[in-house]
Amino acid sequence: MPDVIAHSTVALPPEREWGFSFRRMNAIVLRHFYLLRSSWARVLELAYWPVINMTLWGFMTVFLVGQSSLFAQATGLLLAAILLWDVLFRSQLGLGLAFLEEVWSRNLGHILVSPIRPYEYVAALFVVALMRVLIGVGPAALLAWGLYDYSIFTLGLPLIAFFVNLVVLGWAIGLAINGLILRFGLGAESMAWMALFILAPICGIYYPLAVLPEWLRAVAYTIPASYVFEGMRAVLIDKVFRVDYLAIAALLNVVYFAGGVAAFLYCFKAARRRGLILQIGE
C-alpha cells in the first residue's frame, strides 16, 4: 500500500474562531453546481414554471392590450409583475431546495460537522438561490422579449433595486423555513413550496394595494414586496421611480432579513440541543 503520509498534500491553516472562508462557502456552491450539472431534470424544473407562466400571461397581455386602455398604455404591466414575482418565489424556493437537497441526500450531517461556519453555509445557500433565480427567471425573461416584444430591462435602473429587494426578501423567508425544516424535519418540507403564496394575494403583484380592504392593506404595508410592486406600477404607468417606496422596502427587508437569520439560528441551536442534525433525512 502506498504511504499516505509521506506524500501528504494537506496543510491546514491556523483556525480563527469567527473568520469567513470563501473557500468553504464555494465548496457548497460547487456541490450544487455539480448537482445541477449532473441533472438536466433539475435544470428543466427550474425554468419550467416561469416559462409556462410567462407564456400564459403573455397571451393574456396580448388580449388585454386590445381591450383596455390601461394595458395599452403600460403593456409590460402583467409581464413585469410575473417576472418580479418569480424572482421572489424562486429566491425563496431556491434557498429551500438548496437546503432540502442536503436533507434528502442525508448529507447535512457531513457538512455541519465540517469546519464550515453556519454563516458561511447560509451565505453559500444565498449564492445557490441566486443561481437558481437566474436559471429559472432568465429563460422566461428571454421568452417575453422574443415572443411578446417585452424586455424587463425597460424598467431601467429601478429594476436592479426591485430585483435586490425581492431576492433578499426571498432569502429571509427561505432562511426561516430552512430553520423550521432543521427543527421539525421533513414534516415541514411543504412550507418551502407553500409559504410564499400567502403573500401573493396581499402584496399587490397584479393589482394596486388600493383594491384591498383597509385591514388587509395595513398588513400589506408591512411586506417589502408590496412596495416593490407598487413601485413597479409607478414606473410603468406613471413613469415615476418612487424612491420612498424603495427606501421603505429596503428598511423592511432589513427587519425581515434579521428575523430570518434569527429564526434560522434559533432553530439551528434547537436542533443541536435535540440532536437532530445527524438524524435529519431519516
Added chain:
Amino acid sequence: MSAPFTGGAPAIEVRHLVKRYGAVTAVDDLTFAVPAGSITALLGGNGAGKTTTLAILLGVLLPTSGQARVLGVDILKHRFRALPRMNFGSPYVELPKRLSVRENLMVFAQLYGVRHPKQRIDALAETLQMGEFIGRPTGTLSAGQKTRASLAKALVNEPEILLLDEPTASLDPDTGDWVRAYLERYVAERKATILLASHNMGEVERMASLVLMLKAGKLVDRGTAEELLQKYGRQNLEEVFLDIARDRRRAEKEPVA
C-alpha cells in the same frame, strides 16, 4: 501539515457528560479519556449512548452538562478550532448520490481546507483502490465501494482524530476486514486517534486498545479487550457484552473510576 497531537495529553477527554432528552437520559455522567494515537471503542447495545457521545464530540449536539475536550480544545465552546483536524464517518450519514466520488471528495477537500485537493484525492483513490469507480455517481456504487468512498471522505483532511460510527456495518467479512486493516495502518502511520462506536465485538476485539463499555448512557466498564475477558472470565467480548447487557456477574466487577 499540522503536527500529530501527542504531548502526553489525551486526544479526547470527557468529564461528567450528561445528555437528557426530557425524562430520558441518553448519556449519564460519562467520564473517559482517549489516549492520543490509540484506537478506542465505545461498545454498547442500541441506545447505550454511543452515537450521542460522538455527536457531542463533533459539536452537533449540545450536552445538558459536562465537559468535552478534543485535541485540547473545549469542543462545546470552540469547536471550529478542532473540527479541521477531525473527521467523521458513518454509514447512516451519506454522500450525495448524484455526485461522483471525485466530486464529493472535491467538495469536502474544499470544506476542510485541503491545500492541493486534486493531488490528495488522487492519493486517496490509489490508496483506497477507488480508481475504477471514482468518476461514477456515488449512488451507483456497491456497498463496499460506498464504504471506501465514505472512508476517503473521512480521511480527506488526514484527520488527527477520526470519529467512526459503526464503520463496517452491513459490510461483507472481506470488505470489513479490509477496512479494519486500512484504519489500523492509518493510525500507525499518521499517529492518529480513532474513537469508534460499534457493537461488532470482533471488530472491537481486534482493533481497539481501549474498550469503553456503555449501558444506558453510563460507562459500566473499561479496559483492554484482554483485561475485560480476564475480568469477566470469558472467551470473547460478545460474552462480556452479554454479561453486562444482562447484568450478570456484576459482583466480580470493580467500580469504574
